[in-house]
Amino acid sequence: MVRNVAGVMTELEPEDFYLLSGVEQGMRFSEWVNRGKLPQLSGLSPEEVNYRLDRCATRELIERKTIQYEGYTLTAEGYDALALRTFSKRETVDGVGAPLGVGKESDVLEVKSYKPLALKFHREGYTNFREVMRERDYTAENDHVSWLYTARKAAEREYEALEALYPDVSVPQPIDQNRHGIVMSKFEAVELNRAQLPQQQAIGVLELILTEMQRAYDNGYVHADMSEYNVAVSENGVTVFDWPQAVSTDHENAHERLCRDISNLLTYFERKYPNATDRIDAESDAVRIANSIAAGQFESVDNIS
Numbered sequence: 001m002v003r004n005v006a007g008v009m010t011e012l013e014p015e016d017f018y019l020l021s022g023v024e025q026g027m028r029f030s031e032w033v034n035r036g037k038l039p040q041l042s043g044l045s046p047e048e049v050n051y052r053l054d055r056c057a058t059r060e061l062i063e064r065k066t067i068q069y070e071g072y073t074l075t076a077e078g079y080d081a082l083a084l085r086t087f088s089k090r091e092t093v094d095g096v097g098a099p100l101g102v103g104k105e106s107d108v109l110e111v112k113s114y115k116p117l118a119l120k121f122h123r124e125g126y127t128n129f130r131e132v133m134r135e136r137d138y139t140a141e142n143d144h145v146s147w148l149y150t151a152r153k154a155a156e157r158e159y160e161a162l163e164a165l166y167p168d169v170s171v172p173q174p175i176d177q178n179r180h181g182i183v184m185s186k187f188e189a190v191e192l193n194r195a196q197l198p199q200q201q202a203i204g205v206l207e208l209i210l211t212e213m214q215r216a217y218d219n220g221y222v223h224a225d226m227s228e229y230n231v232a233v234s235e236n237g238v239t240v241f242d243w244p245q246a247v248s249t250d251h252e253n254a255h256e257r258l259c260r261d262i263s264n265l266l267t268y269f270e271r272k273y274p275n276a277t278d279r280i281d282a283e284s285d286a287v288r289i290a291n292s293i294a295a296g297q298f299e300s301v302d303n304i305s
Helices: 014-026 035-042 046-058 076-089 129-135 147-165 199-218 254-272 282-294
Strands: 062-066 070-074 095-102 106-112 117-122 174-178 181-185 231-234 237-240
Touching: 014 035, 014 046, 014 070, 014 076, 035 046, 035 070, 046 062, 070 076, 076 117, 076 174, 076 181, 117 147, 147 174, 147 181, 199 237, 199 254, 199 282, 254 282
Parallel strands: none
Antiparallel strands: 062 070, 095 106, 106 117, 117 181, 174 181, 231 237
């Protein structure tokens, strides 16, 4: 998990954010921003830039390198600080609390507002930029030099999907989005991979998830990254989260990804709840269930053809 930057926010002054914004603008064209360009990018004098560079570097909001030239780049914490300032100015967020979850490509924190909410910072590309550039639809046809683009684009894609799906589908309610951050409703539930369902409830929970996938499809989306790590279970039902890789149902690979999503789920339930799923075959049933969802006809795992 990237260090929670909330603790240094009160120490930062407006001019620190001018500098961070200047570095951010420069990173649209180069991973490392030449120091000589920062006065123009930030609107600060050269002397002020020098002072702010020291302040921001001490707080680990920027990194410095001197290979061919003296250059600066934002750290994840620096990008977090810019997003948090925007959320604060919009009065979306009043304060930041404890971590709620840490994933391979995101950090989720509790935030204070008119009610407890969740703030998700996307990290796509921060540690594996080249891999993400190869794999994601939203980077495949673009030549970008910064992880900021992939993280921001992932947040935009996920927020767009959540806005389209909520409340018809059981997903977190989207509240606000800026840069690589999304503020959304906080839900009380246990991730499916950590849940210990009674064998007799396993099929029922599987069907609840598949029903949400049907509703998402009816609203024009395929999750495209479905697994036991992207579903939460509670007494009130299931919540499907993590939608940055979602594709529209008219995407050329939508059906293939729907089949893969369902196969992932069936395989998981077969492995963890074998007594309850002895009548399910992940390989063959995934295609039949996907076809029934695409046709808007899914009702249960026992009623597929």
